[in-house]
Amino acid sequence: MSDTAPAELQTTQLSNGLTCELPASSPLAKLLKSQRTWVGPTAKERLGILRRAKSVAIVGASPNPARSSYFVSTYLQQSSDYDLYFVNPNADEILGQPVYKSLADLPVVPDIVDVFRKGSDIPAVIDDVVAIGAKTIWVQLGIWNEEAAYYGESKGLTVVMDRCIKVEHARFHGGLHLLGFDTGQISSRKQLR
Secondary structure, three states: OOOOOOOOOEEOOOOOEEEEEOOOOOOOHHHHHHHHOOOOOOOOHHHHHHHHOOOOEEEEOOOOOOOHHHHHHHHHHOOOOOOEEEOOOOOOEEEEEEEEEOOHOOOOOOEEEEEOOOHHHHHHHHHHHHHHHOOOEEEEOOOOOHHHHHHHHOOOOOOOOOOOOOHHHHHHHHOHHHHOOOOOOOOOOOOOO
């Protein structure tokens, strides 16, 4: 008989959907816990989200042309038919449009709330999205909060995370070549150089 207590087991869900029990203190359990298990909408589902949307609110929009939110806003303003609403408590105007201090100040309920905020801010933004009655939160590329993704879904939201709405829109509308990305589309049309 051993003097040590049996290791506490934890059930871990693998990316293929299977589960297994591992000692909670094992290096493998720690590694698996650090890996992403939340998946989010498929490419086809993301396309549907973008096609159905008429309006997009951009939380964390910036008037600074060096910021990614400004670049994405510029693209959406010039290359989409979305009604755009910019949300930033520290700005008054972006791309010639008024800026709202909060989601609650918007004159409409946007179809998509696109978020440029750090991962730890996402749960509070989810609460704001739910409070105004929006149905989709789109968290930009490079921002990841897995617990917030599950939390948003538990509140009835469609959650897209760690994906750029500009890249996804361009991908589905044949515009990735504008940035030098290979769209994978073969065309007989002569390309302008």
